[in-house]
Amino acid sequence: MATIEIDGKSLEVENGTMIIKAADEAGIYIPRFCYHEKLSIAANCRMCMVDIEKAPKPMPACATPVADGMKISTLSERAVEAQKGTMEFLLINHPLDCPICDQGGECPLQDQALGYGKDVSRFTEKKRVVEDKDIGPLIATAMTRCIHCTRCVRFGQEVAGIMEMGGTGRGEHMEITTFLGGSIDSEVSGNMIDLCPVGALTSKPYRYSARSWELQNHDAVSPHDCVGANLHIQTLRNEVKRIVPRDNSAVNECWISDRDRFGYEAVNSPERLTQPMLKSGDHWEVTDWKTAFSKVVQGLQTEINSAGPEGVAALISPLATNEEGYLFQKLLRSMDCDNIDHRLRQVDFLADSQQNLYSGAELPLEKLSTISSVLLVGSNIRKEQPLLGLKLRAASLGGSKIYAINSLDYHFNFKLDGALIVEPSTVPAALAGVALDVSRIVGTDLPEQFSAWAQLGGNRDVYSDIAEVLVADSAESLIILGDSCRQHPHYSVILAISNWIREVCGVKRIDLHEANGVGLTQNGCVPKNSENNALNLVSNPRSAYLLYGLDCVEDSIYGNVLEDSLKKANFVVSFSAFKSESMNHADVVLPITPYTECSGHFTNVEGMTQRSNAAALPRGEARPGWKVLRVLANQLSLSGFDFVDLNDVNSEMENTISEKPFEYPHDIEITLPDKHNGQDSNKLFHRIMDVPIYRVDPLVRRATALQKTADNSIRPIAGLNVEQAREFTLRDGTLMNVVTPEGNGISIQVQADNRVPVNCIYIPAGYIETAPLGVATHLTLEEV
Amino acid sequence: MTEVRVCLPESNLEEPWTLAAYESTGGYQAWRKIITEQTPPEDIIENLKSSGLRGRGGAGFPTGLKLSFMPRNAPGQKYIVCNSDESEPGTFKDRDIIRLNPHQLIEGMAIAGYTIGATVGYNYIRGEYYEPWARFEAALTEAYEAGLLGHSLLNSDTSFDLYSQRGAGAYICGEETALLESLEGKKGQPRFKPPFPAQVGAFGRPTTINNTESLSSIPPIMRKGGKWFADLGVEKSGGTKVFSVSGHVNKPGNYEVPLGLPFKELLELAGGIRNGHQLKAVIPGGSSVPVMPAANIMACTMDYDSLQQAGSALGAGSVIIMDETTCMVKMLERISYFYYAESCGQCTPCREGTGWLYRVIHRIRNGQGKLTDLDLLVDMANRIEGRTICALGDAAAWPVQSFMKHYRHEFEAMIQSDKAA
């Protein structure tokens, strides 16, 4: 510890702390531009000059470590003169376009110019002008305003893990730009907008639409992934104008992903549903809530009377809040119906009856950035859960070892110490291979049912590498199961094997969920009887369907089957915030609100439940889902739905959760690999599937700026191994027919993709175009 | 007065850049002796300290002390880097040292590397110096073939590998940390210190960076002893120094003379002021040090302390001589333009200030100046000086301050006259 004095205030701080940090902690203000707590120190803006006793010249507070007995003044004549000098230099080439600059009103340069600038400039020469760059659909540039603090450059290098921004040129001609003028494609690029202390990088979708001082902040939580990033939704006159991060060191620190930031565009889209609607023949009629409810009640009662409660199936989007989920399942169960599920991207439900559906918080997300080793299984974590990707990058920079077992050779923003890229059907086998090596190290026998899988996985050096690393520091090791596991036909096997590894050597496991999957699971949006799982509900047509917040084709990996079942059903009710294709199969459409207009709670993968507040009033006649469900239950004369407000719902939920109704024993019974494995015929290609980052939910699919990014293609593009693409004499963009063994086929653009292993074809889900393929694991490829 | 050649080869030597010629003057004796005797590094440092050798790159930091700062016994790779990115206007001494005497530099680097426990050295040579680079490469080949560089030298445990690296034309890469960045393949921008290169240098490892002339001075010191070297010069400024004399003299060129030589004698050595002209001003250490009017410099001896007391600096020993025909406004305009063009753009005062300085001076020379501009210039220079990461800011500020101090009347006359160019 060192005792220092800043502006006469005596402080005790750790040795080696930078003065600026000590001052910040003591609440003493030092002006700065380039310094940021989460980034490395650049000391290039020279704004934070302070006066240190006995130092021959003013020193930068951000880069000067404290020393015992140091006497620092931030207000002495010398310090202020230095700060004013820097401000004058910063302002000489900075344009005076604050009135049209989106940063105006929340601009550190503007604020500090008030304190340290002069009202009249001594600079009478011409100002520098820098050409603006087009760096993609998310970030607008005005590079003349740039003060070269390099925060954006350091963010890319250090936090995001891809250096997309850099400085070129010398002196006055130095420019911050992208490599060869390319676009910024990082999934967390929006944070550069927050970091930029001037208006050089601003939000493109928000451009010129409001001023910071007139926006109202609303505390919300992102529904797009299972991290639950904290957000400020900012509104003006009841319209969401933009979303910025809300600091929470336990969850998102000060970052949010682009999906969280720009997903709001959907809520202002013309596709919003603002009136209840009834289908009349083949067209839609606008109606009022009363009529709509009576129609729903009538329809449901007719079907229940004819087919019994079993004839009703309810599917809910994982984007729903806990309250919506709770009320939805309560409504169903009050009608003696267990047919409810939210897992529309899961195929294998065998594990349901055998283990906890949610294994609980094995470690706080915070710890992810200091974990010592990680095994990623079937996960493109960088795009699935961008903020967890950042944490893993931090861990990787700190020296942790990260391995991956994947079907696509994903480009991560951290270094992989070893990667195994195998066809999808071999993923469980590869995990079994790791388990086998774990069993050797630990000295326990591998359970027999895994051995068959382990044999399939073969013998690879990387297994023992992974096993050794996992076992070596098992308390600080982690297995992460990603989206591809969840979509895997042998998900239960992956769960069982990873569970076994976890039990024998004590590593932690995180089973990544979609959006609010954890909250919905905990609140009953899974069937009590595993037979009533989503796949069964979809593939065995029921007479009535309740769809909640779904674009049913894109939001399910068996959307094609669902569509058929909906066509066969007698009565379909869709609760939706948006008009969509799937609306056509419904008889009644009830407009509900997206998360920006609906308060509620989200539970992240760590098990942390956070409240998200409505930021705007509902559009038109749309109403928050929980209110719609409550009134619908009343209309159905169901008891126990007399909630006055959200808190009522909440307190009831809390009591229910504490009973833990979904606790299962976990004796593991394991299916053996089917005969396809290992002996693939030459004609069949393994299908690799994932849901691209900007196709995952109804909101991002309607966020126009996100749809224009490099991470998204408007139409799906299939990827073929580079070598095999050559055999097919493929040119990029060639159309090919892809056919399932059942004969369902689509024609799709195919291009060579260096991430795809041999004998595999990558076809993204989340598109209407690829829905006909369903969950087929093998496909044939024909030239058109 | 005649020259005393330590770093430059004796003028009677044929092809002095060859190994044979260098060895004929006692070259590599010191290095061989160190390898065979495994001289303790402490002794070498003592010897260097007693020689009074100070950094010849401009700052004048005692070389022995600098080498002693290295965590010599710390595990891991360490580096010795030679700064031959000589770009200061008026300086051309390193060019002749590398061109004419490359082996002495190699030997100096090897000894310095041995002293600090570095087994790898880099010589960062200015990009425009093609011929010196080629000579240095040839000398490296010779030295490797003679078994003086490489692994297990002379059957000992000592190893030393030396590589040369060419710059790409940026003045800032002569700043030691910017040089390291450039050496690592990054944009040449100075790093903030601390940490100093002795803790975190090239590739994140402890590194010592020395000027070409300093390193070249090491072999003769090792051969003949620190005292011999110290006695060549004066107190606190030991040894000889290569002065690059340029400007309005009859015989511009490199002159290696003992430190402490009166300026008058150096001027005579360079053939005196060109025909019939009077000495007006001298910049004694390269364009970045303060200018000195004739009267001041004539009273000075050429060593670190004397020039410092007179309000300037020895710098890199590049003496720019100006006679009475020189327009000081034009001179300052040219100097300011150099710093404007060469600022790396990293920190604010230098990036923005150098351009402003140049533009104001340019305006004055074009007859559009105002008298208030002169105070503005001084004020700006004061706000750049000492506020930047590296010394380029100071280098840009000092000429302005000194020109304003000694030649303000010329600027005023220029502003007030309507005949301004």
Added chain:
Amino acid sequence: MTMVKQFFKNFFLVELLKGLRVTGGQLISKKITVQYPDEKTPKSPRFRGLHALRRYANGEERCIACKLCEAVCPALAITIDSTEREDGTRRTTRYDVDLFKCIYCGFCEEACPVDSIVLTDIHEFHFEEKGMNVIDKVKLLEIGDKYERDIASARHKDAPYR
């Protein structure tokens, strides 16, 4: 004695004549009454009347939607929506002034960085229908276009005092 004085004062109607002197004086002095609306009093160039939005000489609207007027307005009489116009400039899509709320303080004009919103010297205006108290961008620009010469000359006259 006092009574005698009083008697004569009363007898010769002195007080009355004194009073009539003022009246008589007014009969022949210059009149200050103005025959409004046929005649009008002069107005200061700083007069703060009806609002207008100005244009540049090339016809481009001055307003850049910085919303400073909206922010400074103490009566919350101004409502602005802004967006990026096709040519990439920042422009308003809506500029409403509620004349009932406006207190004619002139802060909007002071705040405007481009001299767009101005208060003209028009003070004779009325509304006939509900809702006409809110004047929109089109109307404001129209006023500006119509009175540009007067507005410009008033700003010019006031310039030396700013």
